[in-house]
Structure formats: C-alpha cells, structure tokens
Amino acid sequence: MKKIILTLLLSFVFMGMSLSTYANSTARFGLEIEMTNVMTNEVVITAECEVTQVLEWRNGINVFNCIANDKKILMKNVSNGLGYDYTKSSAFTHYFLDSSKGIAAQLFLNLGLDYEIENAGTLEVVYRNDGPEVVSNDTIVETNSDVLLFSVTKIEYL
Numbered sequence: 093m094k095k096i097i098l099t100l101l102l103s104f105v106f107m108g109m110s111l112s113t114y115a116n117s118t119a120r121f122g123l124e125i126e127m128t129n130v131m132t133n134e135v136v137i138t139a140e141c142e143v144t145q146v147l148e149w150r151n152g153i154n155v156f157n158c159i160a161n162d163k164k165i166l167m168k169n170v171s172n173g174l175g176y177d178y179t180k181s182s183a184f185t186h187y188f189l190d191s192s193k194g195i196a197a198q199l200f201l202n203l204g205l206d207y208e209i210e211n212a213g214t215l216e217v218v219y220r221n222d223g224p225e226v227v228s229n230d231t232i233v234e235t236n237s238d239v240l241l242f243s244v245t246k247i248e249y250l
Contacts, residue, residue, distance in 0.1 A: 116146075116147070116148045116149075117146075117147045117148075117183075118144065118145065118146050118147065119143075119144075119145045119147055119183075119219050119224065119249070120142070120143065120144050120145075120249065120250040121142075121143050121145075121217075121224045121247060121248060121249050121250055122140070122141070122142055122143070122246070122247065122248050122249075122250050123140075123141045123142075123143055123156075123244060123246070123247050124138075124139070124140050124141075124244070124245045124246035124247070125137070125138070125139040125140075125141065125160075125195075125199075125242065125243065125244060125245070126138050126139075126243045126245050127196065127199070127233070127240045127241065127242050127243070128240065128241045128243065129238050129239075129240055130232075130238070130239040130240065130241055131238065131239065136205070136240060137160055137161060137199055137203065137205075138160070138161065139158045139159065139160035139161070139165075139199060140158065140159050140160075141156045141157060141158035141159075142156075142157045142158075142250060143155070143156050143157075144157075145171070145174075145185055145217075147174060147183050147185070147219065149174075152171055152173075152174040152185065153168075153169060154168070154169060154170060154171050154185070154187075155167070155168050156168075156170060156195065156198075158199075160199055160202070160203060161203055163202065163203060165198065165199065165202045165203075167193070167195065167198045168193075169193060170187050170188050170193050170194055170195050170198065171185050171186060171187050171188070172186050172187070172188050172191075172214065173185070173186045174186070177218075180218065182218050182219055182220050183218070183219045184216060184217065184218045184219065184227075185216070185217050185219075186214045186215070186216050187214060187215040187216075187217065188214060189209070189212035189213060189214060189215060189231060189233055189242060190209040190211070190212040190233070194209070194212065195215065195242075196209060196212060196233050196240075196242055197209055207235040207236065207237070207238070207240075208235060208236040209233060209234070209235055210234045210235060210236060211232075211233075211234040212231065212232070212233040212234065212242070213228075213231040213232065213233075214231070215231065215242070215244070216228070217247070223247070223248055223249055224247050224248070224249060225247070226244045226247055229243060229244050229245075230242070230243050230244075231243075
C-alpha cells in the first residue's frame, strides 16, 4: 500500500513538472515600415524598428525600438497573440495595428499625427530558420479622415 501511495505521489510530482515546462525562445529582428496615404500616395510614416519578441507560451513580451520620421519611439507589448503552427513547423506572432497599444496607433500618437483608427488588420510575423516572414506585406488602416497602406518593406533577423 505504501508503495502504491509513493508511486502516485511521484507520478503527480512528475506530471506537475512536465505541465509547468513550456517552450521558450527570443526572436530579434529588424523591421522597416512605410505608411502611405492611398488617395494622395504621400508617404506619411517611415520607420525602422528593432524588435525583441519573447516567444514564451505564457508570456509573449515584445519591445519595438523604432526610429520613425527621425524620432525615437519605444513601444511595448503590441501583440495580440502568439503560437506555433505545427503544419508549418514555425512559431508566429500577431501584432495589433489599432487599439491603444497597436503599432500604427502608437506611431500616430508619438509622432503627433491626428488620426483615429476606425479599422485595421494585424501584422502576422512567422519565425522560420532562414528568417522571419510577414504573412501579408500590405495591410489597410482606415482612419477618421484617410485610408493608409501599412507596408512592411523589409524584415530580417538581427
């Protein structure tokens, strides 16, 4: 009986240890962004960012250290989800463009641009061995007064 109880206790301990383990890594990549007014074709924002993304299932922290229109901007935790696609054997992160912490919203705010985002997609980055990829290079950002094209012009591991 003592042997059975000891076996059960040990199995619970080992099961708890295996449940508390999770995948963890950090991706660092450079990202160049351009936002263009669709109606006038005017480039509104150009930005170069160094991104650090913690790919941890329980805590996907990220930091964007950017220079946008010659101004330094620091953005934190702009992602709305990360995961692992088993069919593609790669991790991914979805980044907000809108919302108060979104990339486009933060750029507008920090650059003093008077745009209120009404609708915007997300930026999805997939992490592969040979380099990060963006699922769609161009995403529409609808504002209160204009429609902007959010474009990723370059992305690479640092």
